[in-house]
Amino acid sequence: MKNFFCFLSGENPELAALEVESILKGENKPYRELLSLPQCLVFESNEQSVASISNRAAFTKIISELYFACTSEEKKILEATKKLEINSNKGELGFKVEIIRVRGSSKHVSTQLLTKEIGAIIKSKKSTFKVNLERPEITYLGLLIQNKFIFGKKLEEVDRTKLLFGRGVSLPIVRSGMMNAALARAMVNLAHVKKGDVVLDPFCGPGGILVEALNINCKAIGIDLNPQIVELAKINLLFTGKTDFEVKVGDACSLNEKVDAIVTDPPYSISTSSYGRSLIELLKKFIPSAFKSLKKGKYMCISYPNRINIHKYAEEIGFKLVASFNVYLHRHLIRKVDLYFKP
C-alpha cells in the first residue's frame, strides 16, 4: 500500500473526488481517504489503482505518489524535503520540480523560489542527479492548496483532451440535449462499475452515456421511447468498435432488465421530449421502475435540471442518496447530478 494524491479539475472538484473513490471501490481496489482539499484528494491505495484512475477518470488531471504533506511555510517545506530519502537511480536522466498554486493559495510563498530551493535539495542528495526541464525522467510535483503543501512524484498526467473535446467531432451522431463526454464518463464512474458490469441508460437518446460505458469496457443497455433515436444510438455505439451492447425501444417507466448500474439523463422537456408528461411526473413513475431494475448493493447516477428535486421520491422508494452535485451548464441550465445506492 502507498499514499497517492490526485490533482483534480477545478470545474467540479467534489464530484471529481467522488469519481476517484467510486472508480477504486467499484473495481474492489483498496481505498482510504487521508485528506480532501479543494482540487486535491490524498488517499491510500495500491499501485494498480494508478492505471485504473488514469484510464477512466474524467475529472482528474494528475496522479502522484505522496512524499509528504505539511503546512505551506517555506521552512517546514524545506525541512520535509531534506528528510526525503531518494534511493532510486531514476532521475539520473534528469528531473524537474513543478509547483502549482491552486486557487491563489499561500500567496506568501514564491513558487519560483520554492521550485529552485527544492530542486537544489534534491540535486544535493545524489551527485549524478541533474535538472532537465525539457524531458525529465522524474517530475516532482508540489501543490499549494489553502494553507497546505502536498508534495510527491508525478506518476500519470491524464490526457483529458480526447474526452473533453474529441467527442463532438468523433461521434457520428451528435444531437442537442446530448451530455458532454466528460460528464457522461464521470457519471458512469460514479456508479461504481467495473469491467463487464451491465450499465443501463433507460432514456438513452443518441447514446452519449452508453458510449462512455462501452469505453470503459462495461456492457451497455439502452432504452428509448423513440424508435428513430434508437437507430441513431446504434450508429454511435457501433462506432466505438465494441459489440457488447443492446439498444431497444421501450418505456423507462416499465423496465424489466436486472442491471448492475443505471446511469441516465432523462429529457428536460427543452430540447428533448418527455412525450406529454411533465418531467416530475415522468420521474415519479421512473424511480420505482429503476429501483426494481437495479440489483441490490448497486448504484444509480441520474442528472436532471436543478429547478426540481427528486430526493424525497427516491428515498421514499428505498434509495439512499449518496451525493448530489450542482453542475453548471450555461446561464439557463444548472444540472443536478444525484448518486443513489440500493441497499
Ligand SMILES: C[S@@+](CC[C@H](N)C(=O)[O-])C[C@H]1O[C@@H](n2cnc3c(N)ncnc32)[C@H](O)[C@@H]1O
Ligand atoms: C436527454 S435525452 C438523453 C440524451 C443522452 N443522455 C445522451 O447524452 O445522448 C432523453 C431521451 O429520453 C427519451 N424519452 C423520453 N421519455 C421516455 C420514456 N418514458 N422512456 C424512454 N425514453 C424516453 C427521449 O426520446 C430522449 O431521446
